[in-house]
Amino acid sequence: MKLVFERPKSLQETKTHYCPGCGHGVIHRLVAEVMDELNIREKTIGVAPVGCSVLAYNYFNCDMQQAAHGRAPAVATGIKRVLPENIVFAYQGDGDLAAIGTAEIIHAAARGENITVIFVNNAIYGMTGGQMAPTTLLGQKTETSPYGRNAQSAGYPIRVCEMLSTLDGASYLARAQVTDVKNILRAKSYIKKAFETQINKKGFSLVEILSPCPTNWGMSPSNAIFWVKNEMTKVFPPGIYKDWEEGR
Amino acid sequence: MEKILMKGNEALAEAAIRAGCQCFFGYPITPQSELPAYLAREMPKRGGVFLQAESEVAAINMVYGAAGAGARVMTSSSSPGISLKQEGISYLCGAELPCVIVNIMRGGPGLGDIQPAQSDYYQATRGGGHGDYRTIVLAPSSVQELVDLVYDAFDLADLYRNPVMILGDGILGQMMEPVVFKERPKRELPPKDWATTGMKNRKQNVINSLYLDPVKLEEHNWKLYRKYKEIEEKEVRYEMINCDDADYFVVAYGIAARIALSAIEMARERGIKVGLIRPITLWPYPAKAFEEVISRAKAFLTVELSLGQMVDDVKLSVNGRAPVYFYGRPGGMVFTAEEILKEIEKMRGWPDETGI
Ligand SMILES: Cc1ncc(C[n+]2csc(CCOP(=O)(O)OP(=O)(O)O)c2C)c(N)n1
Numbered sequence: 046m047k048l049v050f051e052r053p054k055s056l057q058e059t060k061t062h063y064c065p066g067c068g069h070g071v072i073h074r075l076v077a078e079v080m081d082e083l084n085i086r087e088k089t090i091g092v093a094p095v096g097c098s099v100l101a102y103n104y105f106n107c108d109m110q111q112a113a114h115g116r117a118p119a120v121a122t123g124i125k126r127v128l129p130e131n132i133v134f135a136y137q138g139d140g141d142l143a144a145i146g147t148a149e150i151i152h153a154a155a156r157g158e159n160i161t162v163i164f165v166n167n168a169i170y171g172m173t174g175g176q177m178a179p180t181t182l183l184g185q186k187t188e189t190s191p192y193g194r195n196a197q198s199a200g201y202p203i204r205v206c207e208m209l210s211t212l213d214g215a216s217y218l219a220r221a222q223v224t225d226v227k228n229i230l231r232a233k234s235y236i237k238k239a240f241e242t243q244i245n246k247k248g249f250s251l252v253e254i255l256s257p258c259p260t261n262w263g264m265s266p267s268n269a270i271f272w273v274k275n276e277m278t279k280v281f282p283p284g285i286y287k288d289w290e291e292g293r
Numbered sequence: 294m295e296k297i298l299m300k301g302n303e304a305l306a307e308a309a310i311r312a313g314c315q316c317f318f319g320y321p322i323t324p325q326s327e328l329p330a331y332l333a334r335e336m337p338k339r340g341g342v343f344l345q346a347e348s349e350v351a352a353i354n355m356v357y358g359a360a361g362a363g364a365r366v367m368t369s370s371s372s373p374g375i376s377l378k379q380e381g382i383s384y385l386c387g388a389e390l391p392c393v394i395v396n397i398m399r400g401g402p403g404l405g406d407i408q409p410a411q412s413d414y415y416q417a418t419r420g421g422g423h424g425d426y427r428t429i430v431l432a433p434s435s436v437q438e439l440v441d442l443v444y445d446a447f448d449l450a451d452l453y454r455n456p457v458m459i460l461g462d463g464i465l466g467q468m469m470e471p472v473v474f475k476e477r478p479k480r481e482l483p484p485k486d487w488a489t490t491g492m493k494n495r496k497q498n499v500i501n502s503l504y505l506d507p508v509k510l511e512e513h514n515w516k517l518y519r520k521y522k523e524i525e526e527k528e529v530r531y532e533m534i535n536c537d538d539a540d541y542f543v544v545a546y547g548i549a550a551r552i553a554l555s556a557i558e559m560a561r562e563r564g565i566k567v568g569l570i571r572p573i574t575l576w577p578y579p580a581k582a583f584e585e586v587i588s589r590a591k592a593f594l595t596v597e598l599s600l601g602q603m604v605d606d607v608k609l610s611v612n613g614r615a616p617v618y619f620y621g622r623p624g625g626m627v628f629t630a631e632e633i634l635k636e637i638e639k640m641r642g643w644p645d646e647t648g649i
């Protein structure tokens with residue numbers, strides 16, 4: 046029999062704790078496939094955030110450190126400075142990266158820290174039960190914006206790729222969505238490029254991935270996909286924001 | 294061996310490099326600034342990493358990452374900065390990561406001032422961050438001791454997989470004294486086979502402080518507790534000066550102990566038999582030292598540059614068996630030996646009173 050599909054070596058055999066229709070599982074798989082394809086698993090150290098993906102070390106089959114809320118880029122910096130020849134990636138949600146950890150991500154990028162960040166933007170705090178995130182859309186209802194996010198009292202969503210693209214230290218920045226096969230494959234190609242950026246010692250790379258959270262959005266998995274595609278992409282346009290190879 | 298005249302902060306930095314410190318992460322704050330400046334100059338030349346972080350919060354988390362990757366790593370700060378590092382210190386203790394944290398204390402609370410103080414004693418010895426944990430706390434009282442304790446700090450950190458704090462005050466950081474960098478025998482230390490260095494040819498290593506299973510969390514905390522007990526048994530350090538014939542005792546650490554010693558000499562000239570108990574480890578606290586003298590002790594006087602923090606540990610050690618008095622100034626201003634002498638004389642005047 047011909048083997049046509051198997052689990053990437055970089056993923057462990059674990060029962061998922063993610064909700065049905067959650068994007069985290071798909072994104073884990075993409076990162077793992079890229080690690081396999083680049084043959085870097087045995088020299089990679091991942092940093093898990095605080096958030097729904099806090100247990101990332103139970104999924105990725107590589108050395109892992111679990112970081113305090115928002116501090117993954119600092120922890121990754123510490124690792125990378127000690128082990129410059131290894132591959133270091135941080136995996137973060139939007140609450141983690143764009144709220145409590147804003148300083149850490151901006152400065153890791155500004156330093157051109159040679160690490161890769163996988164940034165999962167689901168426009169909400171998943172783990173703590175659906176509170177407003179810095180990436181929550183205007184009008185979006187959450188536990189702490191029950192009447193819809195209002196710019197006057199709660200400010201505006203933060204566009205991370207756009208913001209980081211002003212920093213000279215950032216070498217590769219891209220935003221994708223895990224909504225359909227084409228977009229998932231595109232997300233994977235961005236992730237691969239981000240790791241290649243690090244392998245080539247070109248500095249800081251980050252891939253933002255728009256990802257559904259059906260549970261806290263109060264939607265069916267399929268409606269959540271539509272919402273990413275139709276609503277989130279309006280505020281967070283997918284695409285490549287910075288690429289050292291193309292001089293942008 | 295060559296004696297060099299050096300400022301405390303710089304001597305500490307040099308000792309750290311000699312003790313094998315591979316990387317330093319910090320954020321500027323007075324009165325410890327000469328330490329990072331020295332390392333910024335020296336580390337790159339001597340194969341180490343120096344990085345000025347964007348904040349104390351980031352610095353301590355860089356320490357976490359580097360320690361987890363198996364390096365000897367240090368950070369330094371002063372009181373308000375140490376407050377910010379508490380989140381990371383709790384995580385370092387939870388994940389059992391070795392590192393050295395220097396606190397050159399200044400006056401607080403809040404922004405306070407940049408003058409010397411010893412008012413971070415509670416924070417240093419009681420944890421400071423969330424959770425049941427302890428950090429080993431070393432309190433030198435001279436520049437030479439500062440240097441010597443740096444080597445010990447790195448070894449103790451690696452031996453117990455635990456953060457070690459060097460607690461000094463502004464004077465110690467700023468004063469210049471002759472120091473000798475002695476060659477030290479290398480201590481046998483456990484291999485860092487738990488470090489995340491890439492999993493080639495072995496199982497996955499995970500650095501973590503999360504235990505979602507309550508049974509596992511409790512087990513982990515009991516394990517930490519047993520480690521702390523072992524440290525309490527094996528690593529207590531203190532110095533006793535003029536104690537052999539004494540019936541009164543001054544208890545002081547760090548710079549306060551230096552000043553107290555002058556006061557004790559003055560008291561002895563006046564015929565008061567007083568000795569000094571100087572804790573070197575503030576955690577584990579040297580309760581032992583008190584046992585040595587308790588049968589003949591008429592009273593104890595705790596002297597601190599705070600409103601009374603270590604005095605709690607003195608009272609716990611004495612446990613009601615003799616009066617315990619306190620004299621302190623809350624930081625910023627430093628007491629003189631004469632002021633302490635007055636307190637010693639008072640103590641002798643009230644031998645039968647119970648302590649404060
Ligand atoms: C210092 C600190 N503050 C708050 C929390 C609680 N907390 C846990 S997860 C989380 C939000 C995570 O949201 P996000 O990063 O968007 O990840 P998601 O769960 O959506 O994947 C918060 C606030 C914490 N663990 N630590």
Ligand code: SF4
Nearest residue numbers: 063064067097171258
């Ligand atoms: S709460 Fe949301 S982000 Fe968290 S696992 Fe469920 S769907 Fe995924």
